[in-house]
Amino acid sequence: MNLSKEQLLSMYRQMWTIRIFEDEMAVAYMEGKSPAFDIGSGPVPGEMHLAAGQEPVAVGTCMHLHKEDTVVGTHRPHHFAIAKGVNINKLAAEIFGKETGLGKGKGGHMHLFDVEHKFSCSGIVGASFPPACGAALAAKKMGKDWVAVAFAGEGAANQGAFHEALNLAALWKLPMIFIIEDNSWAISVAKQLSTAIPDNSQRAAGYGIPGVRIDENDVLAVYEVVGEAVRRARRGEGPSLIEVKTDRLYGHFQGDPELYRPKDEVPTLKANDPIARLGAQLHEQGIATQSELDDARAAAKADVDAAFLFARQSPYPAPERALEDVFV
Amino acid sequence: MANERELTMSKAIAEAIDQEMARDHRVFVLGEDVGIYGGIFGATQGLYQKYGAERVMDTPISETAFIGAATGAAAEGMRPIVELMFVDFFGVCMDQIYNHLAKNTYMSGGAARFPVVLTTAIGGGYNDAAQHSQCLYGLFAHVPGLKVVVPSTAYDAKGLMISAIRDDNPVMYFFHKGLMGLGWMKYHQRSVTPVPEEAYTIPLGKADIKRTGKDVTIVSLAMMVHRALDAADALAQEGIEAEVIDLRTLVPLDRETVINSVKKTHRLVVVDEDYHSFGMSGEIAALVAEDALDYLDAPIRRLAVPDVPIPYSRPLEQFVLPSAERIAATARALME
Structure with missing residues (x-):
C-alpha cells in the first residue's frame, strides 16, 4: 500500500476524532435526560444516531477525496462529515442547535450541509444516491475529474432509489462510488431478514458495474478497494458499488433499548475495535511509536473538546430566525 | 366507567389491532420494525409475540413495495394494516398511496375494494427537525379517496382504529408521537384515558x-x-x-x-x-x-x-x- 507514515497517522487520528466526537456526543446527549429519559430534553435533543465503530468506511474512503469531490451521507452522518473535512466546530454547534452551526441550527444532526466541503446528508433512508448521481453528472458535464460518493446503510439497498441510481450511474458512466455500510441492522431488522441475498455488492452485476465486498471493518482494506473505484471514476470509466462490513457500537438511536440485539454482540465487536487494531498494526510494523500514537489520539481529543466548547458557548438563534431561509 | 383501566394511546391502538386480528383472520400487519420491536412508537406492541411472523411482518426498507403490496393484498380480500414509520417518509412511496391506493376504487367504478389501514407517526416538539416532525394529514386529506383519522386520546384511538380496520376503504391513520405515551418521549397526560376492554367503534366522520x-x-x-x-x-x-x-x-x-x-x-x-x-x-x-x-x-x-x-x-x-x-x-x- 502506498501510504506514507503521515497519511497513516492522519487516518489514525481522524478515526479517533470521530470516535471521541461520538462518545462525547453520547454523554452530552444524556444531559438533561435523567431521571426520566425524554428525547426532547437537554442540550442535544431529538434523535441521535452515532457512528462509533463505523470509522473505517468513512476514513478509508475520504482519504482519496479532494475538497471538490462530493460526499452524500446518511442519517448517521458525523463520521462522513468529519472525514470529508467539515469543520467540527460548526458540526458540533449545529448539533447543539446553535446559530454558529452549519445550518444556523435549522438542520440538526441528520441534516448537515457544508457547501464549501461539498458534504450533505439526509434523514431519509436511500436518499443519498440520487443527488450523488447529480453531482457526478455535473462534474462530467463541466469536464472535471471530480467524483461523487454516496454512502448508505445496508437497509437502504432495498430502496427503489438505490436501484434507480445504480442504473442511471451505470447507463451514463457517472464518476460515482456507491458505498454500502453493512452494520447488520436496519434498526431492529437483521440483514438476513430484510435482504434477499447476503452480499449487496453482487447487485452490481445487474447493472454491469464492478461490485466488491469488504468483509472486515478495516480502514486499510477500505482504502485499497475504494482507491481503485475512485481512480476508475476519475478515468471516466463509470461507477462502482462497494459494500463494507462495519460495526454499530451504539443502538440505532441513543435511547434504543436494543431488545432485538444479542447481548454478547457489542462486547464482541468492541474486542475487535478497528482503531485499536490500526494502532497495534502501526506499532508492530515499526511505522509509529507509541508516543506518536498517543499524541495523535490526544490531538484528536483536543480538537473535539474545543469543538464542544465552541458549541456550548455559542448563542442560540433568535426564535424569529425560524422564518428566514425558506428561499434565498 | 369509574373503575375502568387507563391506557396510553399506543397500547389502545395495539389492543384494537389485536382484537381485530383475533376476530378476523384476514387482518395482518406489515411494516418496518413492527415485529419484535413492536413498532418504533409501540402501535404493534405484543402482536408479533401473539400472532407470529406470518401475521406481523417486518419488512425491508422498501415502502413502495410493501405499501403497494398492501394495496394488492387488499384487492384479493385481505385486510392489511401497513405502517409508514414517519409520515415524512411518504416521499419514497407516494405514488403507491395516492395514484393507486387512493384512486383504484374510483377508477374501477366502485368494483374494487381496498380495505387497507395505513398507519403513520406525526408531529414535532422534540427537536427531530424537518424530515421527522411534520403532520401532513392535510396533504393526504387533499387527495380524494383516502379516509383520514387523527386521534388525540387513547379512547378515541381504539374506537377509531377498529372502525378503520372494518372499513372497506383505504384509511390513513395518523398517530401523534407526543400522544402515544412512550417511555422515552414526554407526552400529554390527557391522552391517557379510560379505555373499555371490549371492542367498540367510533364512527369515522364524527367530531x-x-x-x-x-x-x-x-x-x-x-x-x-x-x-x-x-x-x-x-x-x-x-x-x-x-x-x-x-x-x-x-x-x-x-x-x-x-x-x-x-x-x-x-x-x-x-x-x-x-x-x-x-x-x-x-x-x-x-x-x-x-x-x-x-x-x-x-x-x-x-x-x-x-x-x-x-x-x-x-x-x-x-x-x-x-x-x-x-x-x-x-x-x-x-x-x-
Whole structure:
C-alpha cells in the first residue's frame, strides 16, 4: 500500500476524532435526560444516531477525496462529515442547535450541509444516491475529474432509489462510488431478514458495474478497494458499488433499548475495535511509536473538546430566525 | 366507567389491532420494525409475540413495495394494516398511496375494494427537525379517496382504529408521537384515558366536543386539541368559556359539529400543527365562511406552522409550533 507514515497517522487520528466526537456526543446527549429519559430534553435533543465503530468506511474512503469531490451521507452522518473535512466546530454547534452551526441550527444532526466541503446528508433512508448521481453528472458535464460518493446503510439497498441510481450511474458512466455500510441492522431488522441475498455488492452485476465486498471493518482494506473505484471514476470509466462490513457500537438511536440485539454482540465487536487494531498494526510494523500514537489520539481529543466548547458557548438563534431561509 | 383501566394511546391502538386480528383472520400487519420491536412508537406492541411472523411482518426498507403490496393484498380480500414509520417518509412511496391506493376504487367504478389501514407517526416538539416532525394529514386529506383519522386520546384511538380496520376503504391513520405515551418521549397526560376492554367503534366522520363553551370555538386535532384544552383552562380563569372541538377525522369531515358550535359561540380559532397555507385550517375557515358567515362576531383566526420546514433548534421549533399561550392570546383577542 502506498501510504506514507503521515497519511497513516492522519487516518489514525481522524478515526479517533470521530470516535471521541461520538462518545462525547453520547454523554452530552444524556444531559438533561435523567431521571426520566425524554428525547426532547437537554442540550442535544431529538434523535441521535452515532457512528462509533463505523470509522473505517468513512476514513478509508475520504482519504482519496479532494475538497471538490462530493460526499452524500446518511442519517448517521458525523463520521462522513468529519472525514470529508467539515469543520467540527460548526458540526458540533449545529448539533447543539446553535446559530454558529452549519445550518444556523435549522438542520440538526441528520441534516448537515457544508457547501464549501461539498458534504450533505439526509434523514431519509436511500436518499443519498440520487443527488450523488447529480453531482457526478455535473462534474462530467463541466469536464472535471471530480467524483461523487454516496454512502448508505445496508437497509437502504432495498430502496427503489438505490436501484434507480445504480442504473442511471451505470447507463451514463457517472464518476460515482456507491458505498454500502453493512452494520447488520436496519434498526431492529437483521440483514438476513430484510435482504434477499447476503452480499449487496453482487447487485452490481445487474447493472454491469464492478461490485466488491469488504468483509472486515478495516480502514486499510477500505482504502485499497475504494482507491481503485475512485481512480476508475476519475478515468471516466463509470461507477462502482462497494459494500463494507462495519460495526454499530451504539443502538440505532441513543435511547434504543436494543431488545432485538444479542447481548454478547457489542462486547464482541468492541474486542475487535478497528482503531485499536490500526494502532497495534502501526506499532508492530515499526511505522509509529507509541508516543506518536498517543499524541495523535490526544490531538484528536483536543480538537473535539474545543469543538464542544465552541458549541456550548455559542448563542442560540433568535426564535424569529425560524422564518428566514425558506428561499434565498 | 369509574373503575375502568387507563391506557396510553399506543397500547389502545395495539389492543384494537389485536382484537381485530383475533376476530378476523384476514387482518395482518406489515411494516418496518413492527415485529419484535413492536413498532418504533409501540402501535404493534405484543402482536408479533401473539400472532407470529406470518401475521406481523417486518419488512425491508422498501415502502413502495410493501405499501403497494398492501394495496394488492387488499384487492384479493385481505385486510392489511401497513405502517409508514414517519409520515415524512411518504416521499419514497407516494405514488403507491395516492395514484393507486387512493384512486383504484374510483377508477374501477366502485368494483374494487381496498380495505387497507395505513398507519403513520406525526408531529414535532422534540427537536427531530424537518424530515421527522411534520403532520401532513392535510396533504393526504387533499387527495380524494383516502379516509383520514387523527386521534388525540387513547379512547378515541381504539374506537377509531377498529372502525378503520372494518372499513372497506383505504384509511390513513395518523398517530401523534407526543400522544402515544412512550417511555422515552414526554407526552400529554390527557391522552391517557379510560379505555373499555371490549371492542367498540367510533364512527369515522364524527367530531368530538372535548370541552363545551359559549364564547369561542377552537377547532383542532391531535396534539393541538390538548394545547387548546390547556388554553381553555387558562381562559376559564378569566371568565372566557371556550368550546374545543376535536375533529378526530378529516375525511369524512364533520362540518355540522363545527358549524353548530360557531353558530353558538360566534367566534372561531383553528389550531393546526400542520403548515398554515392550503391546509386544514384554511379548510375549516372556508366552511365556516360558506355556511356560518353571518353568525361570526369576529374574524376567523388561524394558528399553524408558518409555512417553514420544522426547524431543529429548540427556540426555533418552539417559535413555529402553536402553544397554549398563543392559542389563549388569540382567543382572548377575539373577545375584545
